[in-house]
Amino acid sequence: MNRSTPLKRTNLGKVRIAGIIVFAVIILLPLAYVVLVSLTPDTEVGGGAIWPSHIAWGNYVAMWSTIHLAKDILNSVVIAGGAGLFSTVVALGAAYLVSRFRFRGRKPFMFSLITMQTIPQVMMLLPLFVILVIIQNVLHVVLVGQYYTLIVTYMTFALPFACWLLLSYMANIPIDLEEAAQIDGCTRWQVVQHVVLPLVVPGMIVTFVFSFLLGWSDVLFASVLTTPATQTVAVGLQAYMASGESGGAILWGQLMAASLTSGVPVVVIFLFFQKYITGGLASGAVKG
Numbered sequence: 001m002n003r004s005t006p007l008k009r010t011n012l013g014k015v016r017i018a019g020i021i022v023f024a025v026i027i028l029l030p031l032a033y034v035v036l037v038s039l040t041p042d043t044e045v046g047g048g049a050i051w052p053s054h055i056a057w058g059n060y061v062a063m064w065s066t067i068h069l070a071k072d073i074l075n076s077v078v079i080a081g082g083a084g085l086f087s088t089v090v091a092l093g094a095a096y097l098v099s100r101f102r103f104r105g106r107k108p109f110m111f112s113l114i115t116m117q118t119i120p121q122v123m124m125l126l127p128l129f130v131i132l133v134i135i136q137n138v139l140h141v142v143l144v145g146q147y148y149t150l151i152v153t154y155m156t157f158a159l160p161f162a163c164w165l166l167l168s169y170m171a172n173i174p175i176d177l178e179e180a181a182q183i184d185g186c187t188r189w190q191v192v193q194h195v196v197l198p199l200v201v202p203g204m205i206v207t208f209v210f211s212f213l214l215g216w217s218d219v220l221f222a223s224v225l226t227t228p229a230t231q232t233v234a235v236g237l238q239a240y241m242a243s244g245e246s247g248g249a250i251l252w253g254q255l256m257a258a259s260l261t262s263g264v265p266v267v268v269i270f271l272f273f274q275k276y277i278t279g280g281l282a283s284g285a286v287k288g
Contacts, residue, residue: 034256034259034260035256035260036051036052037252037253037256038059038060038253038254038256038257038259038260039052039055039056039057039059039253039257040052040056040059040252040253041053041054041056041253042056042059042251042252042253042254045252045253056253059251059253059254059256059257060257060261062251062254063254063255063257063258063261066240066251066254066258067236067237067240067254067255067258068236069233069236069258069261069262072231072232072233072235072236072237072262073233073261073262073265075147075226075230075231075232075233076215076216076232076233076234076262076265077265078147079147079150079151079154079215079222079230079232080154080212080213080214080215080216080232081212082147082148082151083150083151083154083155083158083211083212083214083215084158084207084208084209084211084212084215085208086151086155087154087155087158087159087162087207087208087211088162088166088204088207088208088211090155090159090162091159091162091163091165091166091207092166092200092204092207094159094163094166095163095166095167095169095170096170096192096196098110098163098167098170099167099170099171100170100175100178110167113159113160113163113164114160114164116156116157116160117160117161121157121220121221122220124156125220125221125224128153128221129144129224129225132144132149132225144224144225144227145225145226145227145229145230146230147230149225150215150221150222150225150226150230151215153221153225154211154214154215154218154221155211157214158210158211158214158215161207161210161211162207162210162211165203165206165207165210166200166203166204166207168203169199169200169202169203170196170200173196173199173200177195178191178195178196181194181195201276202276205273205276206276209269209270209273212269213266215232216232216233216234216265216266217234218232218234219234219235219238222234222235223235223238233262234262237255237258237259237262240255240258241255
């Protein structure tokens with residue numbers, strides 16, 4: 001019986017390794033194909049070539065003028081970064097108030113956050129666009145095509161999740177720490193600045209990353225609420241593909257190169273905040 005136990009563990013380990021390999025192949029195979037196409041000359045991609053005759057590094061140079069990638073990436077960074085930053089700040093204040101104070105309407109507010117998460121975003125597109133057009137006509141201001149309009153739009157979808165996430169962090173911070181700081185003479189703002197903020201930094205980073213991704217990967221709202229001057233990288237890639245349906249030639253090698261390049265900012269963010277994201281998700285999942 002004792003001999004069979006190590007054997008079972010060995011077999012189980014082999015099964016896990018095989019499962020990891022299969023899972024990795026499923027994930028990496030499409031990515032490897034995109035990389036291969038990005039290094040294939042456009043004439044050969046159109047001809048159905050599986051393997052390029054030579055490596056076309058020029059795709060990564062020509063794509064900047066073909067798809068106007070630099071401007072679109074900058075727009076995405078500004079819009080997604082703004083939505084992530086403001087969502088994190090607002091959610092931090094809301095989570096602190098809800099977790100530390102008891103007031104009328106507290107529970108309805110918390111339940112409303114869940115309700116907002118259940119509404120499909122596509123249902124909000126037409127009413128939002130009509131409201132923006134009405135405000136433009138009444139106040140004679142330009143809203144459609146502005147950075148702040150899309151930032152506020154993304155905040156409406158990011159804030160419910162951000163509030164719940166930071167609320168779980170606030171619940172894990174002992175109130176005794178804040179009371180001890182107040183006894184030592186700290187004001188409420190000093191308590192938040194010197195006691196609460198350092199402890200909730202991992203949660204803030206996780207909140208920012210998820211809010212940033214919501215704005216970075218969105219196509220639906222960005223395609224309606226932006227102009228060619230403010231369009232995001234997702235809309236730019238979609239518009240370039242749509243040009244092929246109108247009779248234009250799609251340079252697939254450059255398109256795949258642009259798709260890979262557009263993912264670099266997200267990869268950099270994950271690599272830079274990897275430690276905080278892993279620790280933040282684990283801490284937020286444990287309720288004290």
